[in-house]
Amino acid sequence: MPSNEQRREAAKRKLERQLANRAERARKRRIFGVVFTVAGVVAVVGVIYWLANIGDDGDTPTDAAAQQSTEPEVKPDIPASIPTELAPAPKRPTPLPAKATCAYPASAEPAAKPAQLPPTADISAEGTVGASIAMAAGEVKVTLDRALAPCTVNSFVSLAKQGYFNDTTCHRLTTEGLQVLQCGDPSGSGNGGPGYSFDDEVFPELKYGRGILAMANSGKNPETNKGTNGSQFFIVYGTAATLPPDYTAFGTLDADSVKKIDEIAKAGTISQGNPGDGKPTNPVKITGVTIAG
Structure with a gap:
């Protein structure tokens, strides 16, 4: 029949094994968590990139400045029409002194x-x-x-x-x-x-x-x-x-x-x-x- 000392040693070893197992399981959970987080980030970035480039054939570069600008384009006023015939040169009805x-x-x-x-x-x-x-x-x-x-x-x-x-x-x-x-x-x-x-x-x-x-x-x-x-x-x-x-x-x-x-x-x-x-x-x-x- 084991003595009290032997029982205490056995219990101590059992506790140490339990603690070691718990630590190992926690370490694996952390590793899995990091892997899943990285995979999630990669997936999100991929979706954003796909959405940003949907419909882009790859031939025309994106004008970032034009996309970021929210100011409306000011269009110049242009003549609706311009006559082509020259006006007669002005002449005084009464000539001036020389x-x-x-x-x-x-x-x-x-x-x-x-x-x-x-x-x-x-x-x-x-x-x-x-x-x-x-x-x-x-x-x-x-x-x-x-x-x-x-x-x-x-x-x-x-x-x-x-x-x-x-x-x-x-x-x-x-x-x-x-x-x-x-x-x-x-x-x-x-x-x-x-x-x-x-x-x-x-x-x-x-x-x-x-x-x-x-x-x-x-x-x-x-x-x-x-x-x-x-x-x-x-x-x-x-x-x-x-x-x-x-x-x-x-x-x-x-x-x-x-x-x-x-x-x-x-x-x-x-x-x-x-x-x-x-x-x-x-x-x-x-x-x-x-x-x-």
């Missing part, structure tokens, strides 16, 4: 780019001056008409010879109702000028249309009742029937040159406030203006 005296008083706004004042005395009001506006779209040829607006032509020629228009942008394009490209502001804001202003050279019979070159302005100066012309000008490439005769026309473009403006207009404008009125979709840069002679 010589003009011009005034270029300082404007309230500082110059967007340094510029010297044009000459003011004995300015010719006869004949024409050829000019070439160099743009990325190509060379735009214009004929400046002194008989229409001698002081305006005088200012434009002076600024061009000073390089004032070099490396400036055309900041405005309109495509509905009024179809023009506006340029001549070195700041690109639509508010810049040469630091001086001059009066309008208009007449009641003045009309605008395709191929006409005219000055932009901000209306009459309320203090002096004089015009607010500076350096900004616009090219009419299409319709302009809504314009009153308040904008000095001072030249014309030839047919091929206006077609180059058409291509700029067909790319459209990103409207800013009014439909069909904003910055050109494709930036339009003037690299320089050359005066013939």
Whole structure:
């Protein structure tokens, strides 16, 4: 018959075996748990990948940036149509005297780019001056008409010879109702000028249309009742029937040159406030203006 000591030793060994068996079973459960977890993760990743690529033939890469963007695409406003016939060149019903005296008083706004004042005395009001506006779209040829607006032509020629228009942008394009490209502001804001202003050279019979070159302005100066012309000008490439005769026309473009403006207009404008009125979709840069002679 086993003694008490022997029984205690036997019980101790039995307990040790039970503990060892329990530890082994726990170790196996952990191994199985890890295996099952890894297998589950792999399966989930596989399902996500399959869902993400369902319908993808493998030939077209996914544009991640396009998928992540939630902003709606802004479509440019493009002209519904553009007339092809050039407007008649404006003519004054009563010719001006052969010589003009011009005034270029300082404007309230500082110059967007340094510029010297044009000459003011004995300015010719006869004949024409050829000019070439160099743009990325190509060379735009214009004929400046002194008989229409001698002081305006005088200012434009002076600024061009000073390089004032070099490396400036055309900041405005309109495509509905009024179809023009506006340029001549070195700041690109639509508010810049040469630091001086001059009066309008208009007449009641003045009309605008395709191929006409005219000055932009901000209306009459309320203090002096004089015009607010500076350096900004616009090219009419299409319709302009809504314009009153308040904008000095001072030249014309030839047919091929206006077609180059058409291509700029067909790319459209990103409207800013009014439909069909904003910055050109494709930036339009003037690299320089050359005066013939």
